[in-house]
Amino acid sequence: xxxxxxxxxxxxxxxxxxxxxxxxxxxxxxxxxxxxxxxxxxxxxxxxxxxxxxxxxxxxxxxxxxxxxxxxxxxxxxxxxxxxxxxxxxxxxxxxxxxxxxxxxxxxxxxxxxxxxxxxxxxxxxxxxxxxxxxxxxxxxxxxxxxxxxxxxxxxxxxxxxxxxxxxxxxxxxxxxxxxxxxxxxxxxxxxxxxxxxxxxxxxxxxxxxxx
Amino acid sequence: xxxxxxxxxxxxxxxxxxxxxxxxxxxxxxxxxxxxxxxxxxxxxxxxxxxxxxxxxxxxxxxxxxxxxxxxxxxxxxxxxxxxxxxxxxxxxxxxxxxxxxxxxxxxxxxxxxxxxxxxxxxxxxxxxxxxxxxxxxxxxxxxxxxxxxxxxxxxxxxxxxxxxxxxxxxxxxxxxxxxxxxxxxxxxxxxxxxxxxxxxxxxxxxxxxxx
Numbered sequence: 001x002x003x004x005x006x007x008x009x010x011x012x013x014x015x016x017x018x019x020x021x022x023x024x025x026x027x028x029x030x031x032x033x034x035x036x037x038x039x040x041x042x043x044x045x046x047x048x049x050x051x052x053x054x055x056x057x058x059x060x061x062x063x064x065x066x067x068x069x070x071x072x073x074x075x076x077x078x079x080x081x082x083x084x085x086x087x088x089x090x091x092x093x094x095x096x097x098x099x100x101x102x103x104x105x106x107x108x109x110x111x112x113x114x115x116x117x118x119x120x121x122x123x124x125x126x127x128x129x130x131x132x133x134x135x136x137x138x139x140x141x142x143x144x145x146x147x148x149x150x151x152x153x154x155x156x157x158x159x160x161x162x163x164x165x166x167x168x169x170x171x172x173x174x175x176x177x178x179x180x181x182x183x184x185x186x187x188x189x190x191x192x193x194x195x196x197x198x199x200x201x202x203x204x205x206x207x208x209x210x211x212x
Numbered sequence: 213x214x215x216x217x218x219x220x221x222x223x224x225x226x227x228x229x230x231x232x233x234x235x236x237x238x239x240x241x242x243x244x245x246x247x248x249x250x251x252x253x254x255x256x257x258x259x260x261x262x263x264x265x266x267x268x269x270x271x272x273x274x275x276x277x278x279x280x281x282x283x284x285x286x287x288x289x290x291x292x293x294x295x296x297x298x299x300x301x302x303x304x305x306x307x308x309x310x311x312x313x314x315x316x317x318x319x320x321x322x323x324x325x326x327x328x329x330x331x332x333x334x335x336x337x338x339x340x341x342x343x344x345x346x347x348x349x350x351x352x353x354x355x356x357x358x359x360x361x362x363x364x365x366x367x368x369x370x371x372x373x374x375x376x377x378x379x380x381x382x383x384x385x386x387x388x389x390x391x392x393x394x395x396x397x398x399x400x401x402x403x404x405x406x407x408x409x410x411x412x413x414x415x416x417x418x419x420x421x422x423x424x
Contacts, residue, residue: 043338043342055342080338082334090328091325091330091335091338094321094325094335095338095339095342095343095344096343096344097320098317098321098339098343099342099343099344101313101316101317101320101321101390102317102343102346104313104389105309105317105391105394106310108309108388108389108390108391109306109310109313111386112377112380112381112384115384116384118303118306122303123303126255126307129267130256130307131307131308131311131347131351132306132307132308132310132311132347133347134346134347135343135345135346136343165324168324168328172327172328172420173420174420176320176323176324177320177396178320178390179320180393181392181393182317182390184389206386208384
């Protein structure tokens with residue numbers, strides 16, 4: 001709240017991945033103090049941040065979006081206005097939920113391929129040309145094979161974001177078995193003290209003889 | 213076995229998705245009769261079959277592959293020799309296992325987006341530009357939204373293929389929570405009498421108010 005003391009006339013950009021409700025509460029608190037706020041969710045990683053090519057999803061008043069634009073264009077190569085406060089956070093939660101599922105599924109595919117004695121470089125190449133292709137295959141496949149889990153998006157963040165999506169699902173009475181299984185896997189990695197690994201680290205759970 | 217009576221000197225191409233062990237047994241049975249066999253797994257769908265642009269993964273003796281090539285080039289635009297009998301079937305099982313997981317995850321993402329009142333055309337567009345992107349988003353995303361489940365690759369086949377992969381995992385002592393959750397979803401669709409839907413039909417289970 002001390003941050004909001006001088007909020008009057010100011011514009012706040014909030015890039016944290018939070019539940020949609022928290023974004024709505026923040027938006028209201030800032031407006032009560034005479035300020036404006038825009039949730040600015042990032043659907044990219046550190047590499048894009050360094051290059052100024054982030055994918056930005058914005059939620060808040062259209063006015064706040066217009067005011068923020070000169071700053072946003074310096075940060076991101078794609079800037080989308082999604083809707084009112086909390087709406088961008090919903091989309092962000094869904095993006096990360098599906099991304100995490102695809103990552104966990106890829107880890108299972110490569111882990112089983114490894115256990116069956118297949119050449120994983122060949123397997124990734126076949127995956128890339130077929131229905132198994134995905135963005136995470138491009139970004140995480142080789143890292144899973146090579147056990148290169150330098151952190152761009154941590155397993156702990158993956159656990160948190162899948163948890164946000166599952167809470168949203170619960171709030172509307174939906175059961176999502178894949179998202180739940182993925183969240184459990186990431187929580188398991190965190191419980192094993194490996195939440196600092198990149199999200200690709202989930203492969204440590206699915207390859208034989210890595211983490212037991 | 214009557215098929216094998218005149219096997220001597222003949223080459224058999226087997227395109228069915230079977231367990232690797234069955235491919236090995238077929239290969240042996242044909243060789244005993246003096247014939248040759250090549251497993252020719254297809255990692256594409258009817259559209260590609262009609263266009264002669266199938267993705268073919270072949271397993272068997274290198275000689276059999278060489279003999280089959282003139283026929284294979286008419287069927288497929290990519291023809292890969294994977295290894296001995298049963299090896300192509302392993303890769304095929306893994307391709308379909310990961311594809312089915314990604315499909316189930318996409319259905320959950322779109323189903324939750326729908327329940328949250330998001331514009332699904334916008335959501336698919338955001339998915340396509342972020343870590344949630346996948347081949348199945350391109351092939352099945354719009355169909356899930358529009359409930360257009362004309363069958364290219366049936367839910368029943370998805371259940372079978374994920375089952376083959378899970379049996380392989382069991383044989384090497386691996387537990388795969390995502391693949392298991394996906395297989396259960398497809399089996400549920402089959403149990404509901406909807407195994408004839410396309411694999412995109414899994415969205416019927418994850419969207420509110422479709423199948424209960």
